[in-house]
Amino acid sequence: MLYNWQHKGSFCFGELSPIEKGQTWRLATYSLLHANVNCYSLNSVGPTVENLSGSRRFLAVYLASAISSAATSYWFCKAPAVGASGAIFGLVGSVAVFVMRHRGMIRDAKEDLQHIAQVIFLNMVIGLMSRGIDNWDHLGGSLGGAAVSWLVGPA
Incomplete structure:
Protein backbone atom coordinates (compact mmCIF):
# COMPACT_ATOMS: atom_id res chain seq x y z
CA MET A 1 0.00 0.00 0.00
CA LEU A 2 1.33 3.40 -0.98
CA TYR A 3 0.56 5.11 2.31
CA ASN A 4 1.46 2.37 4.74
CA TRP A 5 3.12 4.58 7.33
CA GLN A 6 2.55 2.70 10.53
CA HIS A 7 3.60 4.21 13.82
CA LYS A 8 7.22 4.48 14.87
CA GLY A 9 9.26 1.33 14.51
CA SER A 10 6.29 -0.97 13.87
CA PHE A 11 6.51 -0.62 10.09
CA CYS A 12 7.35 -3.91 8.50
CA PHE A 13 8.92 -5.73 11.46
CA GLY A 14 10.99 -2.97 12.97
CA GLU A 15 12.04 -1.11 9.84
CA LEU A 16 11.65 2.64 9.75
CA SER A 17 8.38 3.98 8.42
CA PRO A 18 8.43 6.13 5.26
CA ILE A 19 7.89 9.22 7.43
CA GLU A 20 10.90 8.33 9.56
CA LYS A 21 12.91 7.83 6.37
CA GLY A 22 12.28 11.47 5.47
CA GLN A 23 9.26 11.12 3.21
CA THR A 24 7.38 13.85 5.05
CA TRP A 25 5.54 14.81 1.85
CA ARG A 26 3.23 11.90 2.67
CA LEU A 27 1.71 13.96 5.49
CA ALA A 28 0.15 16.33 2.93
CA THR A 29 -0.40 14.14 -0.13
CA TYR A 30 -2.26 11.26 1.48
CA SER A 31 -5.28 13.52 1.88
CA LEU A 32 -5.58 13.72 -1.90
CA LEU A 33 -6.60 10.05 -1.96
CA HIS A 34 -10.28 9.39 -1.43
CA ALA A 35 -12.04 6.35 -0.04
CA ASN A 36 -15.75 5.68 0.46
CA GLU A 50 -14.97 28.40 -0.03
CA ASN A 51 -17.94 30.80 -0.20
CA LEU A 52 -17.42 31.85 3.42
CA SER A 53 -13.66 32.25 3.32
CA GLY A 54 -12.53 32.63 -0.29
CA SER A 55 -10.35 30.35 -2.38
CA ARG A 56 -7.00 31.08 -0.73
CA ARG A 57 -8.26 30.65 2.81
CA PHE A 58 -10.16 27.52 1.76
CA LEU A 59 -6.91 26.06 0.44
CA ALA A 60 -5.07 27.08 3.62
CA VAL A 61 -7.73 25.45 5.81
CA TYR A 62 -7.82 22.29 3.70
CA LEU A 63 -4.04 21.85 3.62
CA ALA A 64 -3.57 22.65 7.31
CA SER A 65 -6.38 20.23 8.17
CA ALA A 66 -4.80 17.58 5.96
CA ILE A 67 -1.41 17.95 7.62
CA SER A 68 -2.80 18.07 11.17
CA SER A 69 -5.00 15.02 10.52
CA ALA A 70 -2.09 13.10 8.99
CA ALA A 71 0.22 13.97 11.86
CA THR A 72 -2.38 12.99 14.46
CA SER A 73 -3.05 9.73 12.65
CA TYR A 74 0.66 9.02 12.36
CA TRP A 75 1.29 9.52 16.06
CA PHE A 76 -1.78 7.83 17.52
CA CYS A 77 -2.97 5.19 15.05
CA LYS A 78 -0.92 2.13 14.16
CA ALA A 79 -2.95 1.15 11.11
CA PRO A 80 -2.19 2.33 7.56
CA ALA A 81 -4.06 5.50 6.64
CA VAL A 82 -5.47 6.92 3.43
CA GLY A 83 -8.09 9.44 2.52
CA ALA A 84 -9.24 12.99 2.70
CA SER A 85 -11.68 12.55 5.55
CA GLY A 86 -9.46 14.32 8.09
CA ALA A 87 -9.17 17.38 5.87
CA ILE A 88 -12.93 17.29 5.28
CA PHE A 89 -13.48 17.20 9.04
CA GLY A 90 -11.25 20.28 9.12
CA LEU A 91 -13.64 22.02 6.76
CA VAL A 92 -16.51 21.16 9.10
CA GLY A 93 -14.47 22.59 11.98
CA SER A 94 -13.97 25.73 9.89
CA VAL A 95 -17.73 26.16 9.43
CA ALA A 96 -18.21 25.70 13.18
CA VAL A 97 -15.69 28.46 13.90
CA PHE A 98 -17.38 30.76 11.39
CA VAL A 99 -20.80 30.20 12.99
CA MET A 100 -19.39 30.74 16.50
CA ARG A 101 -17.61 33.96 15.52
CA HIS A 102 -20.62 35.40 13.70
CA ARG A 103 -23.52 34.29 15.89
CA MET A 124 -17.00 9.52 15.44
CA VAL A 125 -19.44 6.85 16.68
CA ILE A 126 -19.52 5.26 13.24
CA GLY A 127 -15.73 5.35 13.27
CA LEU A 128 -15.59 3.58 16.64
CA MET A 129 -18.01 0.90 15.46
CA SER A 130 -16.34 0.26 12.10
CA ARG A 131 -13.02 -1.23 11.16
CA GLY A 132 -10.78 0.79 8.93
CA ILE A 133 -11.92 4.25 10.02
CA ASP A 134 -9.29 6.39 11.71
CA ASN A 135 -10.93 8.66 14.28
CA TRP A 136 -7.55 10.13 15.20
CA ASP A 137 -7.36 11.42 11.65
CA HIS A 138 -10.84 12.95 12.01
CA LEU A 139 -10.05 14.54 15.36
CA GLY A 140 -6.75 16.00 14.14
CA GLY A 141 -8.42 17.39 11.02
CA SER A 142 -11.27 18.98 12.98
CA LEU A 143 -8.92 20.66 15.42
CA GLY A 144 -6.53 21.77 12.67
CA GLY A 145 -9.31 23.24 10.53
CA ALA A 146 -10.86 25.02 13.50
CA ALA A 147 -7.49 26.44 14.61
CA VAL A 148 -6.54 27.75 11.17
CA SER A 149 -10.01 29.22 10.66
CA TRP A 150 -9.76 30.94 14.01
CA LEU A 151 -6.41 32.45 13.02
CA VAL A 152 -7.07 33.46 9.40
CA GLY A 153 -10.82 34.03 9.67
CA PRO A 154 -13.26 34.44 6.80
CA ALA A 155 -12.67 36.66 3.79
Missing part, protein backbone atom coordinates in the same frame (compact mmCIF):
# COMPACT_ATOMS: atom_id res chain seq x y z
CA VAL A 37 -17.87 8.83 0.66
CA ASN A 38 -15.06 11.39 0.88
CA CYS A 39 -15.76 12.86 -2.56
CA TYR A 40 -19.44 13.34 -1.70
CA SER A 41 -18.56 14.90 1.65
CA LEU A 42 -16.01 17.24 0.10
CA ASN A 43 -18.56 18.32 -2.50
CA SER A 44 -21.11 18.93 0.28
CA VAL A 45 -19.06 21.07 2.67
CA GLY A 46 -16.28 22.38 0.41
CA PRO A 47 -18.30 24.98 -1.53
CA THR A 48 -19.73 26.36 1.72
CA VAL A 49 -16.29 26.89 3.20
CA GLY A 104 -25.12 37.72 15.69
CA MET A 105 -25.31 37.61 11.89
CA ILE A 106 -26.66 34.06 11.63
CA ARG A 107 -30.35 33.54 12.34
CA ASP A 108 -30.16 29.97 13.68
CA ALA A 109 -26.56 29.89 14.92
CA LYS A 110 -27.33 27.71 17.94
CA GLU A 111 -29.16 25.15 15.78
CA ASP A 112 -26.36 25.23 13.20
CA LEU A 113 -23.74 24.54 15.88
CA GLN A 114 -25.85 21.71 17.31
CA HIS A 115 -26.18 20.20 13.85
CA ILE A 116 -22.41 20.41 13.27
CA ALA A 117 -21.77 18.80 16.67
CA GLN A 118 -24.24 16.01 15.84
CA VAL A 119 -22.57 15.35 12.49
CA ILE A 120 -19.12 15.14 14.10
CA PHE A 121 -20.42 12.98 16.97
CA LEU A 122 -22.26 10.61 14.63
CA ASN A 123 -19.20 10.21 12.42
Whole structure:
Protein backbone atom coordinates (compact mmCIF):
# COMPACT_ATOMS: atom_id res chain seq x y z
CA MET A 1 0.00 0.00 0.00
CA LEU A 2 1.33 3.40 -0.98
CA TYR A 3 0.56 5.11 2.31
CA ASN A 4 1.46 2.37 4.74
CA TRP A 5 3.12 4.58 7.33
CA GLN A 6 2.55 2.70 10.53
CA HIS A 7 3.60 4.21 13.82
CA LYS A 8 7.22 4.48 14.87
CA GLY A 9 9.26 1.33 14.51
CA SER A 10 6.29 -0.97 13.87
CA PHE A 11 6.51 -0.62 10.09
CA CYS A 12 7.35 -3.91 8.50
CA PHE A 13 8.92 -5.73 11.46
CA GLY A 14 10.99 -2.97 12.97
CA GLU A 15 12.04 -1.11 9.84
CA LEU A 16 11.65 2.64 9.75
CA SER A 17 8.38 3.98 8.42
CA PRO A 18 8.43 6.13 5.26
CA ILE A 19 7.89 9.22 7.43
CA GLU A 20 10.90 8.33 9.56
CA LYS A 21 12.91 7.83 6.37
CA GLY A 22 12.28 11.47 5.47
CA GLN A 23 9.26 11.12 3.21
CA THR A 24 7.38 13.85 5.05
CA TRP A 25 5.54 14.81 1.85
CA ARG A 26 3.23 11.90 2.67
CA LEU A 27 1.71 13.96 5.49
CA ALA A 28 0.15 16.33 2.93
CA THR A 29 -0.40 14.14 -0.13
CA TYR A 30 -2.26 11.26 1.48
CA SER A 31 -5.28 13.52 1.88
CA LEU A 32 -5.58 13.72 -1.90
CA LEU A 33 -6.60 10.05 -1.96
CA HIS A 34 -10.28 9.39 -1.43
CA ALA A 35 -12.04 6.35 -0.04
CA ASN A 36 -15.75 5.68 0.46
CA VAL A 37 -17.87 8.83 0.66
CA ASN A 38 -15.06 11.39 0.88
CA CYS A 39 -15.76 12.86 -2.56
CA TYR A 40 -19.44 13.34 -1.70
CA SER A 41 -18.56 14.90 1.65
CA LEU A 42 -16.01 17.24 0.10
CA ASN A 43 -18.56 18.32 -2.50
CA SER A 44 -21.11 18.93 0.28
CA VAL A 45 -19.06 21.07 2.67
CA GLY A 46 -16.28 22.38 0.41
CA PRO A 47 -18.30 24.98 -1.53
CA THR A 48 -19.73 26.36 1.72
CA VAL A 49 -16.29 26.89 3.20
CA GLU A 50 -14.97 28.40 -0.03
CA ASN A 51 -17.94 30.80 -0.20
CA LEU A 52 -17.42 31.85 3.42
CA SER A 53 -13.66 32.25 3.32
CA GLY A 54 -12.53 32.63 -0.29
CA SER A 55 -10.35 30.35 -2.38
CA ARG A 56 -7.00 31.08 -0.73
CA ARG A 57 -8.26 30.65 2.81
CA PHE A 58 -10.16 27.52 1.76
CA LEU A 59 -6.91 26.06 0.44
CA ALA A 60 -5.07 27.08 3.62
CA VAL A 61 -7.73 25.45 5.81
CA TYR A 62 -7.82 22.29 3.70
CA LEU A 63 -4.04 21.85 3.62
CA ALA A 64 -3.57 22.65 7.31
CA SER A 65 -6.38 20.23 8.17
CA ALA A 66 -4.80 17.58 5.96
CA ILE A 67 -1.41 17.95 7.62
CA SER A 68 -2.80 18.07 11.17
CA SER A 69 -5.00 15.02 10.52
CA ALA A 70 -2.09 13.10 8.99
CA ALA A 71 0.22 13.97 11.86
CA THR A 72 -2.38 12.99 14.46
CA SER A 73 -3.05 9.73 12.65
CA TYR A 74 0.66 9.02 12.36
CA TRP A 75 1.29 9.52 16.06
CA PHE A 76 -1.78 7.83 17.52
CA CYS A 77 -2.97 5.19 15.05
CA LYS A 78 -0.92 2.13 14.16
CA ALA A 79 -2.95 1.15 11.11
CA PRO A 80 -2.19 2.33 7.56
CA ALA A 81 -4.06 5.50 6.64
CA VAL A 82 -5.47 6.92 3.43
CA GLY A 83 -8.09 9.44 2.52
CA ALA A 84 -9.24 12.99 2.70
CA SER A 85 -11.68 12.55 5.55
CA GLY A 86 -9.46 14.32 8.09
CA ALA A 87 -9.17 17.38 5.87
CA ILE A 88 -12.93 17.29 5.28
CA PHE A 89 -13.48 17.20 9.04
CA GLY A 90 -11.25 20.28 9.12
CA LEU A 91 -13.64 22.02 6.76
CA VAL A 92 -16.51 21.16 9.10
CA GLY A 93 -14.47 22.59 11.98
CA SER A 94 -13.97 25.73 9.89
CA VAL A 95 -17.73 26.16 9.43
CA ALA A 96 -18.21 25.70 13.18
CA VAL A 97 -15.69 28.46 13.90
CA PHE A 98 -17.38 30.76 11.39
CA VAL A 99 -20.80 30.20 12.99
CA MET A 100 -19.39 30.74 16.50
CA ARG A 101 -17.61 33.96 15.52
CA HIS A 102 -20.62 35.40 13.70
CA ARG A 103 -23.52 34.29 15.89
CA GLY A 104 -25.12 37.72 15.69
CA MET A 105 -25.31 37.61 11.89
CA ILE A 106 -26.66 34.06 11.63
CA ARG A 107 -30.35 33.54 12.34
CA ASP A 108 -30.16 29.97 13.68
CA ALA A 109 -26.56 29.89 14.92
CA LYS A 110 -27.33 27.71 17.94
CA GLU A 111 -29.16 25.15 15.78
CA ASP A 112 -26.36 25.23 13.20
CA LEU A 113 -23.74 24.54 15.88
CA GLN A 114 -25.85 21.71 17.31
CA HIS A 115 -26.18 20.20 13.85
CA ILE A 116 -22.41 20.41 13.27
CA ALA A 117 -21.77 18.80 16.67
CA GLN A 118 -24.24 16.01 15.84
CA VAL A 119 -22.57 15.35 12.49
CA ILE A 120 -19.12 15.14 14.10
CA PHE A 121 -20.42 12.98 16.97
CA LEU A 122 -22.26 10.61 14.63
CA ASN A 123 -19.20 10.21 12.42
CA MET A 124 -17.00 9.52 15.44
CA VAL A 125 -19.44 6.85 16.68
CA ILE A 126 -19.52 5.26 13.24
CA GLY A 127 -15.73 5.35 13.27
CA LEU A 128 -15.59 3.58 16.64
CA MET A 129 -18.01 0.90 15.46
CA SER A 130 -16.34 0.26 12.10
CA ARG A 131 -13.02 -1.23 11.16
CA GLY A 132 -10.78 0.79 8.93
CA ILE A 133 -11.92 4.25 10.02
CA ASP A 134 -9.29 6.39 11.71
CA ASN A 135 -10.93 8.66 14.28
CA TRP A 136 -7.55 10.13 15.20
CA ASP A 137 -7.36 11.42 11.65
CA HIS A 138 -10.84 12.95 12.01
CA LEU A 139 -10.05 14.54 15.36
CA GLY A 140 -6.75 16.00 14.14
CA GLY A 141 -8.42 17.39 11.02
CA SER A 142 -11.27 18.98 12.98
CA LEU A 143 -8.92 20.66 15.42
CA GLY A 144 -6.53 21.77 12.67
CA GLY A 145 -9.31 23.24 10.53
CA ALA A 146 -10.86 25.02 13.50
CA ALA A 147 -7.49 26.44 14.61
CA VAL A 148 -6.54 27.75 11.17
CA SER A 149 -10.01 29.22 10.66
CA TRP A 150 -9.76 30.94 14.01
CA LEU A 151 -6.41 32.45 13.02
CA VAL A 152 -7.07 33.46 9.40
CA GLY A 153 -10.82 34.03 9.67
CA PRO A 154 -13.26 34.44 6.80
CA ALA A 155 -12.67 36.66 3.79
